[in-house]
Amino acid sequence: MFGVPVSSVAQKTTSHKVVLPFYGYAAASLFAAALLILANSAAFTGHYFHPRILAITHILALGWATMIILGASHQLVPILVEGSLYSEKLAMASFILAGLGIPLLSYGFYYFEMGWPAKWGGRLVVLAILCYLINLFKSISRGKQDNVHALFVFTAGLWLFITAFFGLVLVYNFTYTLLSEDTLHYLPLHAHTGILGWFLLLVMGVASRLIPMFLISKYRNPRLLWLIYLLINTALLGFFFLYLSTVLINLIFIPALMVLAAVFLFIYYCYRAYQARLRKRVDPQVRISLFSVGLLALPWMLLLILIGLLLRNGGEQTSLALAYGFLVFFGWITAIILGMTFKTLPFIVWNKTYHHLAGIGRTPNPKDLFHDGIFRVMVLAYLAGLIFFTAGILAVQLFLLQAGAVLLLGTAAMYNWNVFKLLFHKKPVT
Numbered sequence: 001m002f003g004v005p006v007s008s009v010a011q012k013t014t015s016h017k018v019v020l021p022f023y024g025y026a027a028a029s030l031f032a033a034a035l036l037i038l039a040n041s042a043a044f045t046g047h048y049f050h051p052r053i054l055a056i057t058h059i060l061a062l063g064w065a066t067m068i069i070l071g072a073s074h075q076l077v078p079i080l081v082e083g084s085l086y087s088e089k090l091a092m093a094s095f096i097l098a099g100l101g102i103p104l105l106s107y108g109f110y111y112f113e114m115g116w117p118a119k120w121g122g123r124l125v126v127l128a129i130l131c132y133l134i135n136l137f138k139s140i141s142r143g144k145q146d147n148v149h150a151l152f153v154f155t156a157g158l159w160l161f162i163t164a165f166f167g168l169v170l171v172y173n174f175t176y177t178l179l180s181e182d183t184l185h186y187l188p189l190h191a192h193t194g195i196l197g198w199f200l201l202l203v204m205g206v207a208s209r210l211i212p213m214f215l216i217s218k219y220r221n222p223r224l225l226w227l228i229y230l231l232i233n234t235a236l237l238g239f240f241f242l243y244l245s246t247v248l249i250n251l252i253f254i255p256a257l258m259v260l261a262a263v264f265l266f267i268y269y270c271y272r273a274y275q276a277r278l279r280k281r282v283d284p285q286v287r288i289s290l291f292s293v294g295l296l297a298l299p300w301m302l303l304l305i306l307i308g309l310l311l312r313n314g315g316e317q318t319s320l321a322l323a324y325g326f327l328v329f330f331g332w333i334t335a336i337i338l339g340m341t342f343k344t345l346p347f348i349v350w351n352k353t354y355h356h357l358a359g360i361g362r363t364p365n366p367k368d369l370f371h372d373g374i375f376r377v378m379v380l381a382y383l384a385g386l387i388f389f390t391a392g393i394l395a396v397q398l399f400l401l402q403a404g405a406v407l408l409l410g411t412a413a414m415y416n417w418n419v420f421k422l423l424f425h426k427k428p429v430t
Helices: 016-039 041-045 051-081 088-110 116-141 148-173 183-215 222-244 253-275 284-295 297-313 318-357 372-395 398-423
Strands: none
Touching: 016 041, 016 051, 016 088, 016 318, 016 398, 041 051, 041 372, 041 398, 051 088, 051 116, 051 148, 051 183, 051 318, 088 116, 116 148, 148 183, 148 222, 183 222, 183 253, 183 284, 183 318, 222 253, 253 284, 253 297, 284 297, 284 318, 284 372, 297 318, 318 372, 318 398, 372 398
């Protein structure tokens, strides 16, 4: 999802052999999830605790978003700390373990088989994240630079491990009584540990570094980033405490307000970076990433509405809950990945193929390594698909869901076409 320009990676970049497989796996996972969404559109008219929806959610969360973040952060962290990645072998181990575990776990959810497929899938994913976390800690601890961005990334990694380990406990809770309540009761804790602790913290920490970089903006405000960091982590800890409390549960809107405050502060940070940019023309890849920043506020406002209705009426709002989850995974997370992929992956491929020729021969521009026209059509299909599918969830209309699913599948197909065009790019024979 994230990367850095060639000028920054030339000396400290991790080998492309470590980074690129994550991109390919993530692209294939996006296509698989979109295909399953189309095949199971009717499931989105019911409850979110549905085997098909659970499987699709984990393919999007782990196979799509997490895999691309893991791969790209192996390249980015050394740049943040002005050091090198501790171990490329650990990075490859995390890829192999997660690559094997995610399909097993997804299969277990899809057919609601909580035996060996789901359990082994969960174990392998936890081991993969442990490898990543050790690599991250070692890389940061021996780096030359300590900064708030690196702390965002490491803390997000810790929350990811907690999310995965707790998820494995919930899988076991289907067949063994490990917890006092059933798995469904703890699902909001598991989901929001991942959404807030892993995705939101990671995206904010890294995007606050990369968006000014790609805008060529001089805006920096570490104090604001520290405030955002504290708000998110305090909100998540508060959410755990209040959710598990039978007395203070009515105060659960407070952590949600804290997260919303952090979101608006982050939007303000990006807006100030946009205002202070030196490059007035903003390319389409950065525009879709900036759009994702604005889109970030939508699911959290929806979450506040959900909490308000829950506290007032006491009943579940399944359509709103589904829309909230969909806007998180296929909304702001997917939007920023779609933009950043084609801002960063071309640089990685260019660096692999043409870096040795820089200054001594003609080389293509990194942006010429993928098809810009397909990228632009992909963005239009994505926006239309997001609107149709979200409307279908809220209106409980299968036709809208299917129309949105077709557009999202088209988005995934075009994304894959461009990604694999980049991954298989070779220097022309002269």
